[in-house]
Amino acid sequence: MKKLLLSAAVLAMSTSFAFADTVRMGTEGAYPPYNFINDAGEVDGFERELGDELCKRAELTCEWVTNEWDSIIPNLVSGNYDTIIAGMSVTDERDEVIDFTQDYIPPSPSAIAALSDGINLGSAVIAAQTGTIQAAYIAESGATLVEFATPDETIAAVKNGEADAVLADKDFLAPIVAESNGELVFTGPDVSIGGGVGMGLRESDGELRAKFNTAISSMKADGTLNTMLKKWFGDEIATYE
Amino acid sequence: MFSFCAEPKTLEGVTWLACYLTTGKHIAFYGSFITVMVLIAITAPVALLFGFGGATAARSTIAPLRWFGKGYTAIVRGIPDIAFFLFFVIALDQAFEFLRHKVLCPEWTDPIRQGNDFVVCSAAKLPLSSSPQWVHETYGFFLAVLTFAIVFGAFAANVLYGGMRAVPRGQLETAEAYGMSRRQTFWRILVPQMWVYALPGLSNLWMILIKATPLLFLLGVEDIVYWARELGGSKTQVFSYPHGDWRLYYFLGLLVFYLALTKVSEVALAKLMARLTKGQATMGGEAQRKAVAS
Numbered sequence: 001m002k003k004l005l006l007s008a009a010v011l012a013m014s015t016s017f018a019f020a021d022t023v024r025m026g027t028e029g030a031y032p033p034y035n036f037i038n039d040a041g042e043v044d045g046f047e048r049e050l051g052d053e054l055c056k057r058a059e060l061t062c063e064w065v066t067n068e069w070d071s072i073i074p075n076l077v078s079g080n081y082d083t084i085i086a087g088m089s090v091t092d093e094r095d096e097v098i099d100f101t102q103d104y105i106p107p108s109p110s111a112i113a114a115l116s117d118g119i120n121l122g123s124a125v126i127a128a129q130t131g132t133i134q135a136a137y138i139a140e141s142g143a144t145l146v147e148f149a150t151p152d153e154t155i156a157a158v159k160n161g162e163a164d165a166v167l168a169d170k171d172f173l174a175p176i177v178a179e180s181n182g183e184l185v186f187t188g189p190d191v192s193i194g195g196g197v198g199m200g201l202r203e204s205d206g207e208l209r210a211k212f213n214t215a216i217s218s219m220k221a222d223g224t225l226n227t228m229l230k231k232w233f234g235d236e237i238a239t240y241e
Numbered sequence: 242m243f244s245f246c247a248e249p250k251t252l253e254g255v256t257w258l259a260c261y262l263t264t265g266k267h268i269a270f271y272g273s274f275i276t277v278m279v280l281i282a283i284t285a286p287v288a289l290l291f292g293f294g295g296a297t298a299a300r301s302t303i304a305p306l307r308w309f310g311k312g313y314t315a316i317v318r319g320i321p322d323i324a325f326f327l328f329f330v331i332a333l334d335q336a337f338e339f340l341r342h343k344v345l346c347p348e349w350t351d352p353i354r355q356g357n358d359f360v361v362c363s364a365a366k367l368p369l370s371s372s373p374q375w376v377h378e379t380y381g382f383f384l385a386v387l388t389f390a391i392v393f394g395a396f397a398a399n400v401l402y403g404g405m406r407a408v409p410r411g412q413l414e415t416a417e418a419y420g421m422s423r424r425q426t427f428w429r430i431l432v433p434q435m436w437v438y439a440l441p442g443l444s445n446l447w448m449i450l451i452k453a454t455p456l457l458f459l460l461g462v463e464d465i466v467y468w469a470r471e472l473g474g475s476k477t478q479v480f481s482y483p484h485g486d487w488r489l490y491y492f493l494g495l496l497v498f499y500l501a502l503t504k505v506s507e508v509a510l511a512k513l514m515a516r517l518t519k520g521q522a523t524m525g526g527e528a529q530r531k532a533v534a535s
Contacts, residue, residue, distance in 0.1 A: 036479065063374060078334070155475065179477055204355045
């Protein structure tokens with residue numbers, strides 16, 4: 001009964017707010033510099049800055065929500081938030097379930113980081129995050145795949161010897177390798193998988209998708225997107241013409 | 242928090258640590274301890290209530306009620322917690338939204354299921370997408386309480402059912418001989434005596450409930466284990482306080498917390514057991530009587 005009363009109270013409170021056009025932006029919050037929770041406890045990173053700018057241009061009120069990577073698509077389609085902006089590469093499998101905007105990060109390579117150069121990738125144990133294009137790539141390549149729920153755990157697995165190497169977006173690995181004081185090195189050639197990174201939306205949300213597409217186009221046109229990419233990923237990042 | 246924390250990367254030693262431990266993220270971490278305690282404090286009595294209802298239904302003389310009671314314990318106990326949390330909660334949330342949709346938006350003609358999408362009108366959203374984040378979090382919290390209560394209620398129902406059956410038959414026969422009705426026998430004789438038999442099982446459930454809170458993150462409620470993992474993970478220069486992999490220290494902190502909670506629970510449960518044993522027709526009750534007599 002108490003619970004009934006409480007949920008009724010929550011209901012009553014929530015209905016008293018005006019119906020503003022709030023768009024809930026879903027992200028992972030564990031993938032620096034794409035998106036992460038900063039020390040103040042807020043969502044920060046390239047996608048935070050980009051998302052806020054897109055919302056401003058599309059004249060939308062946006063609110064940030066974090067969700068575990070594993071269940072990020074199911075929670076979008078069941079309506080817990082309205083967009084996924086979490087460094088998600090556009091792939092055919094994902095496109096069957098949700099829709100994507102045009103890409104806001106051009107196709108960029110993945111890379112393999114390990115404790116030493118020259119490991120045999122054919123027989124190595126390679127770590128990747130569950131449900132990523134990198135995990136699918138390793139599974140197909142024949143190497144042994146170990147999956148982890150968060151990107152950080154894939155790095156920790158290599159450092160403590162649980163895995164021989166980690167395959168992830170190069171832009172995610174680059175600062176980690178650079179700051180590891182030589183503990184981690186890139187090995188082998190870069191791997192090109194996946195298209196660019198786009199925002200994910202429900203297939204029934206065509207109107208919102210069009211708004212974000214327009215906003216992304218305008219940011220590409222006036223060069224602000226390129227500036228933002230360079231700010232967060234460094235000068236070597238591929239940019240838009 | 243402190244005025245000297247403005248430039249974290251210039252700090253060293255104790256001041257660095259003082260600033261580090263008082264970041265907004267750490268405050269959220271400390272707050273999550275309260276979230277977990279509140280969750281346990283609300284869930285335990287609600288689950289007990291569900292359990293009592295389930296056990297009473299399971300021994301009812303009315304067949305459909307009995308089937309319901311037995312079905313509830315059998316089905317819920319048989320489903321893995323993680324499946325229950327992933328499937329049931331989303332289904333429950335959608336059921337609430339579906340009902341609100343039917344009531345609030347009768348003029349809506351589009352289908353609610355569009356391919357993979359679950360689409361209800363914006364007035365039927367629960368909570369509304371325009372409501373602030375804390376409303377969403379509170380809603381998620383109470384969904385969590387409800388789900389935990391249903392899961393643990395099923396286990397508690399089985400324990401209480403066993404407890405009810407363990408009360409000596411002679412006690413109930415005596416009550417009937419005194420002319421008590423079924424209802425009177427149940428409330429005056431059976432219920433007061435069953436707890437002592439049920440308590441060992443219930444205390445197990447309590448201990449498991451304390452440790453089950455990481456399942457909260459599946460519902461979007463950020464609990465202590467989520468924050469420990471998030472804070473302990475290695476941090477690059479993008480963060481104000483970069484550091485290596487410190488998960489070990491954070492998890493050691495959690496270990497201390499859980500052990501302390503377990504110890505407090507054990508002491509409290511031992512006291513409760515001693516009180517419930519008083520005057521009971523059990524070996525423990527007999528021992529207490531002898532101790533007083535000698």
